[in-house]
Amino acid sequence: MLRACCALAVARALGARADEPAAEPPPEAVAPPQPGDVLVYALGARTNQPIALADVAAGAKQITAFPMDPKTRRVRDGTRLNQLIVVRIAASLLSEETRSRAADGVVAYSGVCTHTGCDVTDWVAPAQHLKCPCHESEYDPGDAARVVSGPAPWQLAALPLKIVDGVLAVAAPFVGKVGFAQPGSPSGE
Amino acid sequence: MLARSSLESRQTVCRRCAFSKARAASAAVGLLALVAFMQLAKAAEPARNYSAVTDARLVSPEPRNWLMYRRTYDSWGYSPLDKINARNVQELVPVWSASTGTTEGHQSPPIVNDGTMFITTPFNQVLAYDAASGELLWRYQRRMPPDIRMGHPTNRGVALLGDKLYMATSDAKVVALDARTGRVVWDKAVEDYNGGYYMTMAPLAARGKIMVGVSGGERGIRGFVVALDAETGSEVWKTYTIPGPGEPGHESWPGDSWKTGGGPVWVTGSFDPALGLTYWGTGNPGPWTGDRRPGDNLYTSSVLALDVETGKLRGYHQYHWNDSWDWDEVSAPLLIDVQRDGRTVHGLVHPARDGYLWFLERAESGISFVAAKPYVTQNVFTSIDPKTGRPSYDESHKPAVGKSAKYCPSLWGGKDWPPAAYSPKTGLLYIPANENLCSEMEGDDTEYRRGQQFTAAQTNDFTVAAGATHIGELQAWNVKTRERAWTHEYASPNWGPVLATGGGIVFEGGTSDRYFHAFDAATGKQLWQYRTNSGITGVPTTFEVGGVQYVAVQSGWGVDAQGMLGRIDKARGTDTVVPQGGVIWVFALHSR
Numbered sequence: 001m002l003r004a005c006c007a008l009a010v011a012r013a014l015g016a017r018a019d020e021p022a023a024e025p026p027p028e029a030v031a032p033p034q035p036g037d038v039l040v041y042a043l044g045a046r047t048n049q050p051i052a053l054a055d056v057a058a059g060a061k062q063i064t065a066f067p068m069d070p071k072t073r074r075v076r077d078g079t080r081l082n083q084l085i086v087v088r089i090a091a092s093l094l095s096e097e098t099r100s101r102a103a104d105g106v107v108a109y110s111g112v113c114t115h116t117g118c119d120v121t122d123w124v125a126p127a128q129h130l131k132c133p134c135h136e137s138e139y140d141p142g143d144a145a146r147v148v149s150g151p152a153p154w155q156l157a158a159l160p161l162k163i164v165d166g167v168l169a170v171a172a173p174f175v176g177k178v179g180f181a182q183p184g185s186p187s188g189e
Numbered sequence: 190m191l192a193r194s195s196l197e198s199r200q201t202v203c204r205r206c207a208f209s210k211a212r213a214a215s216a217a218v219g220l221l222a223l224v225a226f227m228q229l230a231k232a233a234e235p236a237r238n239y240s241a242v243t244d245a246r247l248v249s250p251e252p253r254n255w256l257m258y259r260r261t262y263d264s265w266g267y268s269p270l271d272k273i274n275a276r277n278v279q280e281l282v283p284v285w286s287a288s289t290g291t292t293e294g295h296q297s298p299p300i301v302n303d304g305t306m307f308i309t310t311p312f313n314q315v316l317a318y319d320a321a322s323g324e325l326l327w328r329y330q331r332r333m334p335p336d337i338r339m340g341h342p343t344n345r346g347v348a349l350l351g352d353k354l355y356m357a358t359s360d361a362k363v364v365a366l367d368a369r370t371g372r373v374v375w376d377k378a379v380e381d382y383n384g385g386y387y388m389t390m391a392p393l394a395a396r397g398k399i400m401v402g403v404s405g406g407e408r409g410i411r412g413f414v415v416a417l418d419a420e421t422g423s424e425v426w427k428t429y430t431i432p433g434p435g436e437p438g439h440e441s442w443p444g445d446s447w448k449t450g451g452g453p454v455w456v457t458g459s460f461d462p463a464l465g466l467t468y469w470g471t472g473n474p475g476p477w478t479g480d481r482r483p484g485d486n487l488y489t490s491s492v493l494a495l496d497v498e499t500g501k502l503r504g505y506h507q508y509h510w511n512d513s514w515d516w517d518e519v520s521a522p523l524l525i526d527v528q529r530d531g532r533t534v535h536g537l538v539h540p541a542r543d544g545y546l547w548f549l550e551r552a553e554s555g556i557s558f559v560a561a562k563p564y565v566t567q568n569v570f571t572s573i574d575p576k577t578g579r580p581s582y583d584e585s586h587k588p589a590v591g592k593s594a595k596y597c598p599s600l601w602g603g604k605d606w607p608p609a610a611y612s613p614k615t616g617l618l619y620i621p622a623n624e625n626l627c628s629e630m631e632g633d634d635t636e637y638r639r640g641q642q643f644t645a646a647q648t649n650d651f652t653v654a655a656g657a658t659h660i661g662e663l664q665a666w667n668v669k670t671r672e673r674a675w676t677h678e679y680a681s682p683n684w685g686p687v688l689a690t691g692g693g694i695v696f697e698g699g700t701s702d703r704y705f706h707a708f709d710a711a712t713g714k715q716l717w718q719y720r721t722n723s724g725i726t727g728v729p730t731t732f733e734v735g736g737v738q739y740v741a742v743q744s745g746w747g748v749d750a751q752g753m754l755g756r757i758d759k760a761r762g763t764d765t766v767v768p769q770g771g772v773i774w775v776f777a778l779h780s781r
Contacts, residue, residue, distance in 0.1 A: 043638065080336045080383070080640075116339035119641045133642045134340050135752060151751070179335050182312055 025078025028069060032174060033082060033159055037067035039108065039168040040075055042083060048075055050167040051086065056106050058088045061123035062130060062141075064111060067170055081178050083111040084159060085120055085130060086168065093128065093142040101160035101175070106168060109145045109156040110178045113137055117180040120156065130156070153181060237319075237326070239369045240303040242349040244396060248462050252691075253733035255301045256349050258391040259608060260730070262460035263524035266610035267689045268731045272738040273778060274692030278707050278717045280779045281740065285323030289316065289771035295745030296606075296686075297346035297391065298728035299773060300354075304735075305368070307349075308743060309391075310771050311342040313358045317371060320741075321734040323775065327371035334360055337382055338640065341404065343748050345456070345606075346391035346728070348399060350419045357388035357401045363417055365399075377422035379403065385410045385640045391457045393467065396497050398425055402454020406472040406517065409449035409643035414458070414469055414493075416500060426500030430454060430471045430488050438487035446482040449637050451475035452489040456606055459521040461535075464553055466494045466503055468524070468537060472517035476645035478632030479511035480589040486511055490518045492537065492549070494556055504555025509543050509580055513587045514569065514630070515600040515644075516542040522549065523611050523618065527669045538668060540564060540609050540620040542602025546666060547578070560671060564664060565603035565624045566654070569596050593631035593649055600628045600648065601753050607699065608728065610687035615710050617674055619687045619695050620664040625657035626682075626757070651756040660757070661700060663687070665713055675713030682757065684750035686728040688740070698725020698742060701754055701767050705729070705742055705774070722772045726750050737781045745771030 039051045042064040051065060062085040066077045076082045088106045091099070098107055109130070113120050118134035129138040129148055137150030145156035157176035162169050240246075242256060250256045252269045259266045273281065289295065293311035299320075300307045306320035315329040333339065337360055347354040354368045360382045365374040379401065380386035385408025393400040398416040406412065412430035417423065430452035432438040442450055453472040460467045474482060474489035487505075490512045494504040508518050522537035537549040537556065544567035548559040558578030563570075569587065570580040588594040603622050610619045629650035637643055653660065661683025665674040685699020685706075694716070695708045701724050707717040727743030746767040754765050 043636075112336075116342055117336075118338045118340055119638075121642060133644065134338075136755070180339065182333055182339075 026074070028072065028074050029076050029078030030082070031076060032178070033067035033076065033084070033170045034069070035170050035172055036070060037076070037170040038070045038164070039065045039084065039086065039170070040068045042066050042077065052167050053104055053106065053163050054166070056086060056088045056168070058090055058105060059125070059128060060088070061125070062087045062120075064121070065108070081110070081112060083119065084108050085111040087130070087141050089128060089142040095143040097144050098142055098158070101158055101171070103161040103163045103168065103171070106161055107141055108159040108161050108168070109139070109141065110159070110174065112179055113152060114154050114156060114177075114180050115150070115152040237305065237369070238303070239305060239352060241352050242302060247350075247394065254303060255298065255730040255732050257300070257394065258298060258346055258348075258457040258728070262395070262462060264459040264521050264608065265523060265613075265689070266608055266687055266728070267612055269691035270731050270733055270738045271690065271692040272733070273690065273694060273731070273740065275694065275709050275716060277778055278692070278694055281707070281717055281719070281776045282779045283719070284739070284775055284777045286772050286774050287316070287318065287323055287325065289314065289743070289745065289773065291771055292747065292769040293342040293745070294747030294750065295727050295743040295771040296343050297743065298730045299741035299743070300347055300349065301730065301732035302349055302368075306741070307347050307354055307368070308773055309344040309346050309356055310745070311344060311747065313344055313356060315347065315354070315356060315366065315371065316773075317368075318773075320732060320739065320775070321737070329366055329371045331358060331364070334382070340387065340407065341389055341748050343389050345389055348392040348394040350394040350399065353419070355392045355394065355399045355419075357390055357392055359387050359389070361386040361388055361403065363392065363399060363401055363422065365419075365422060375422040377417060379415050383640050385643070388455070390455045393458045393460065394419065395460050395462075395467070398497065400458065400467065402469060404453045404455040406451035406453040406475055407642055407644050408640060409451070409475055409637045410453060411448055411450060412452035412454055412471060414454050414495060414500065428495055428500040428502060430493065432487060441485040441487040443483055449475065449643065450482060450486060450489065453517070454519060456519040456521060456608070459524050460497065461524055461551065464551070465497050466551070467497050468521050468551070469493045469495060470519040470521050470539070472519045473512045473515050475643050476632065476635065477513065477515050477630065478589045478646055479513035479587065481632060481645060482511070484511060490516060490543070492518070492522050492539065492556065494551065503553075506549050506556045506558060506578065508539070508541050508545070508547060513589070514543070514596055514628070516602050518542055519606060520604070520608060523609065524551070525611055525618070525668050529669070534559070536668070538611070538618060540604045540618070540622070542605060543567070543569070544598045544603035545570070546620070548671060562671065564620060564666070564673070565622055566597050567603070588630040588632055588646065590632035590634055593629055595627055595629040595650070595652070597627035598623065599626040599651060600630065601626070601749065605684070605749060607684055607686040607726065610689040610695065611668065612689040612695075612710050614691060614693065616667055616669055617665040617710065618668050619689055620666065621683050621685045621687055621697060621699055622662040622664050623660055623682050624662050625654040625660050627652045627654070651760050653757060653760050663695070663697060663708065663713070677708060677713050677715065682750070682753050684724070684726045684753075686726070688729040688731060690731055696729045696740060696742070698727065698729070698744065700724065701746070701765050703744065703767070705744070719776070721774055723770055724750060724767045737777055739775050739777050741773065741775045743771060743773050745769060
């Protein structure tokens with residue numbers, strides 16, 4: 001059972017074989033999330049389908065998402081810097097800042113850890129914290145994804161949300177820096 | 190002052206290109222009359238000579254030099270230099286130091302070729318210095334792609350061949366630089382970093398080839414070693430550590446698990462020039478718990494003998510099958526020959542992450558098992574087959590999906606990547622070990638997602654043995670008798686690569702108290718220590734310039750050493766602060 005599911009996932013994720021260079025994604029696929037973009041599932045059986053508000057359970061593990069241009073239906077999955085994580089937090093656990101960006105308790109953040117750029121894929125259920133598996137940085141999604149513990153230097157970039165026709169949509173561009181700092185690298189052109 | 194080279198303006202900043210200036214001057218000289226040329230020739234000579242590195246020099250390096258990761262192809266980490274010795278090591282003082290300008294784990298050895306030193310730092314920076322004066326000759330910086338996952342921000346050093354040096358990069362490329370200027374000669378991708386591949390090891394240079402392996406055992410890669418032509422960067426051969434369909438060993442992987450089965454190679458291999466064979470340690474299979482991939486999972490957690498010319502697999506030994514503990518066996522075995530029962534045993538010696546010290550024999554026909562014994566507390570192996578060396582397991586200490594199991598040593602093993610050293614003078618092998626640590630792990634059913642973490646496991650608990658008074662150890666083992674000669678204990682964990690010298694000294698850092706230590710190689714008595722800027726996980730080296738012997742090491746705490754310390758703090762309720770930041774330190778005798 002597990003084997004079958006994983007094999008499918010492998011085939012899908014690999015797409016082109018490693019020895020065939022992938023085609024350059026079109027500009028709209030790598031553009032950052034735009035206001036009005038709809039959030040779609042990045043993984044699983046409902047990949048590329050819009051995420052309905054009703055499908056996001058409070059306190060549940062984060063859903064991985066990408067923004068999609070609702071007109072062209074182009075998913076902006078050409079760069080992993082557009083990878084988003086979505087969770088729903090009880091109103092009592094939301095800071096004022098985060099409440100202003102939330103849609104009915106649902107918040108979205110960049111899925112790229114600010115420490116060394118790994119994917120923030122783990123969920124600490126008791127504390128309702130987002131966690132990076134690489135070096136165990138934990139973020140509080142109820143409070144602007146501030147760093148609770150671990151080596152991450154700053155919070156995850158936040159993506160303000162709204163609800164359009166019952167599905168999650170982008171209300172405003174990212175707040176904060178997406179990606180991680182590269183110490184010692186040249187500091188600009 | 191800060192002259193950027195036009196060709197690599199984004200990547201290379203050339204601070205003091207003494208060599209290129211000299212070359213420009215040299216060209217101008219050609220326009221002058223012969224007499225003028227004769228007069229000017231001396232002044233127009235390159236400001237520094239650079240001794241081309243030949244195969245012969247790599248096989249038999251001058252005592253004064255340290256030309257590769259472990260100095261010699263046998264991976265001894267030994268220098269015959271003896272001006273610094275047990276009688277005077279107390280007089281060792283720093284003679285120059287330099288900030289690397291970056292953070293994270295500084296692990297590379299200062300590589301020295303006739304007075305020119307090269308170090309690498311995290312984020313794939315290379316710095317070239319005058320090894321005696323500390324003058325910075327050039328600096329190469331590399332901008333990482335913004336979407337990279339920098340799981341292990343570190344680099345373990347350069348390889349030298351001809352007038353070039355070579356570095357494997359975090360974005361899965363090999364870059365060749367002109368050793369005199371730092372200019373990029375070629376830059377070749379060996380894999381796609383978005384697929385979870387990255388590189389941290391110092392390449393192995395031999396027979397006109399630059400050999401590297403790939404990291405990513407936690408990200409669903411299929412490991413390999415690739416040899417590139419040193420002049421052009423084009424691929425000469427590539428050998429996967431996981432056999433494909435139709436190849437022997439493929440049957441040790443169910444279904445498609447081989448495609449994402451890990452088996453990375455991230456520490457420099459050893460080389461036996463007489464046999465023409467390179468020896469590589471391979472890392473863990475993935476995902477972490479073995480029930481996700483029932484079978485032996487060849488050739489993970491193994492040593493491979495690869496033909497240097499063709500890459501053909503000529504032998505292997507798997508230290509432990511169906512790894513379920515994240516016990517990479519990436520350190521290459523040391524090639525140590527001993528006399529036993531009236532014959533020379535051409536040995537392979539490996540202090541393993543699985544907590545056992547392995548003695549194997551190498552030959553043209555392959556690798557055979559000799560003996561193995563634990564050097565730290567190990568509760569997984571119940572026995573070792575005396576003929577094959579295959580261990581049997583206590584299943585209660587083997588984690589699986591939905592089954593949490595505790596095991597010792599921890600997932601970082603008895604010894605992780607920091608290299609052991611061997612001294613032919615003492616006949617002792619020096620192992621940087623960690624004792625008294627255990628892990629608890631439980632697998633889950635996480636699916637593969639390209640490039641993402643694919644351990645499919647949670648490390649639930651990390652424990653320090655009750656009543657433990659120490660964690661780190663420097664152990665010395667007699668290779669001939671296979672008995673332990675001495676042990677030095679540290680309260681701190683030990684992540685210190687080891688240097689052994691002809692002066693009868695063993696050097697290492699490794700502890701969170703930031704000390705660089707010197708021990709009597711025969712007795713283990715501590716003779717000297719010096720407190721540096723940060724914790725030392727760098728490989729120490731020694732070299733001679735102008736008749737003076739120097740010892741050099743980078744200090745800069747980070748990556749797994751920091752990760753383990755965090756786990757120990759959590760288990761003990763302590764808070765050990767070791768600020769990051771890299772510095773290269775160079776020591777010599779006060780009375781030099």
